[in-house]
Amino acid sequence: MKEIDRTRLKEVVQFIRSHVPQVVLSRLEPELAVIESYIINARPARIALVGRRGSGKSSLVNAIFGEPRAETGAVLATTPAGTWYQYEGSGGALEVLDTRGLGEGGRPEGAEDEEAVAANLKAVRDRCPDAILFVIKAADVDVWIHEDLAQVAALRDAIARRHRTRPPVIGVLTQVDLLSPADVATPPYDDPEKQANIALAKEKLAERMALSLEQPVRVFATSAYMRYRDGELVVDRRWNIDELVAYLVETLPNEAQLTMGRVAGVRSAQMKIAGALIQSTASAAAAVAATPIPLADMPILTAMQVLMVTGIAYLAGRRLSREGAMEFIGALGVNVGAGFALREVARGLSKWLVPGGGSLVSAGVAYWGTYGLGQAAVAYYIENQPIAAARKLLEQGREKANSLRKP
Structure with a gap:
């Protein structure tokens, strides 16, 4: 500090x-x-992000900071599938474990899904996440995510065995602004059809996560869209980020709460x-x-x-x-x-x-x-x-x- x-x-x-x-x-x-x-x-919060490429993990990190940070994170430790980054913002630091979903690229040639899971588990051996966020695009809740949720469960259980603590798992739906009707793209999405589709996506993800993790899970629907020009924020369509952060802070250990509250503002x-x-x-x-x-x-x-x-x-x-x-x-x-x-x-x-x-x-x-x-x-x-x-x-x-x- x-x-x-x-x-x-x-x-x-x-x-x-x-x-x-x-x-x-x-x-x-x-x-x-x-x-x-x-x-x-007091120390930086440690958040594990599990989700496929393009799910909006970097955008979520930037939305929490309220500034573009994810593109410049300092690498703390690297494995073929799990990488710890430390992002520094004007309010403080946040440590993020970025894992990739199964069946993706980005691993050494010839590596198998099982090796990717093992590498992700290795990433939590010496650094214990305070919470796990399963990040998925709202439009993808109907796709096959069983294996990704199995990875979340494996990560949670490995942390429990290694560090004797079971971090909370939170579902995060991203890009809700792209749900139908697409022309309703600006928060707070005061449109009955839009609201119904958001609620349905939340319900489906909550059901699937509860089934895979064998426990109820809190799910947040979010939009993290921000656009910058010459370093200045010109479009800010963030939605529900504050509610996610407020809930996340409640679940963090005391040591991480002060810095997380400061980072997110x-x-x-x-x-x-x-x-x-x-x-x-x-x-x-x-x-x-x-x-x-x-x-x-x-x-x-x-x-x-x-x-x-x-x-x-x-x-x-x-x-x-x-x-x-x-x-x-x-x-x-x-x-x-x-x-x-x-x-x-x-x-x-x-x-x-x-x-x-x-x-x-x-x-x-x-x-x-x-x-x-x-x-x-x-x-x-x-x-x-x-x-x-x-x-x-x-x-x-x-x-x-x-x-x-x-x-």
């Missing part, structure tokens, strides 16, 4: 772990591990990832605040909130360091870090409660204050709202915390 100073952020996590008493750390560790997986361990996917990150950080803040740590709880809370803001900023395509996160927090009007401010509020509220209730209030204040800070970061970085709007969301979190003083 070049855009984030990973070493400095690891120091932040180490600081938290080394300054939290063991009794607190045991409750904090699950949430801290989630935060760490999202941010510190799909706001719905980014919001889901940010929500999960905010929830884990707010819960971790509450765990810390529930057990007062003399002279240490303030920097620990602040450290966790800095990690959260950093992750949200990276998700939105920003380059942000630990110092940058502190600058954002300061711009919200919190001069010495959100953790200090939230802890001071908690101490003030505890005066209104019966003895022994201070820790409980502190946990609630830390949770809602951190939650408000996360919402402020989402508004500023992902939704591109002004800092004043972000500040208002932080204030709403504080108001929620202040409501704890009411009996």
